[in-house]
Amino acid sequence: MKKIITFFIIAFCAVAAAPAFSQTYKSIADTAKLNAEYTKVSNDIARLTASLDKAKDEQSKRTQKAADATADAQSTANKTSDKASQSTGESVKDARRAKKEARRSVKDAKNARNAQSNLDDANKKVEKLTKQLQQKQDRLKKLDAMRSSIGAGTP
Numbered sequence: 001m002k003k004i005i006t007f008f009i010i011a012f013c014a015v016a017a018a019p020a021f022s023q024t025y026k027s028i029a030d031t032a033k034l035n036a037e038y039t040k041v042s043n044d045i046a047r048l049t050a051s052l053d054k055a056k057d058e059q060s061k062r063t064q065k066a067a068d069a070t071a072d073a074q075s076t077a078n079k080t081s082d083k084a085s086q087s088t089g090e091s092v093k094d095a096r097r098a099k100k101e102a103r104r105s106v107k108d109a110k111n112a113r114n115a116q117s118n119l120d121d122a123n124k125k126v127e128k129l130t131k132q133l134q135q136k137q138d139r140l141k142k143l144d145a146m147r148s149s150i151g152a153g154t155p
Helices: 002-021 028-087 092-152
Strands: none
Touching: 028 092
């Protein structure tokens, strides 16, 4: 029982003291490390910005493809419905044509579903990259604050 209580006391002290040690770089001697991390974070931001621009471009292309595929599927489904209604009581040739249109309609519906899935993936990628970029920008702001506090001489 004493071990458990001791563990909780130590854990509580560690958690309570964490904000006091939140600033990683505190002295002028840490300036080189700070500058190295600052450069790394800046490069990450540039890379993520380029990736985000590319992903947004891809997202817009996929949005258009999904809209086109959905329109094609809808139009093919309407044609199939018309062919099926015309082929009732008609020749076997008309029934075969209706069956062919039905297969094309199913293919177009699958293409539309696939295009929508690709669009969802593109949306998730943009969301993920935006979140990562925001985290890097927040870290850069913290590094700026550390740099200014080192320059002012107050850790």
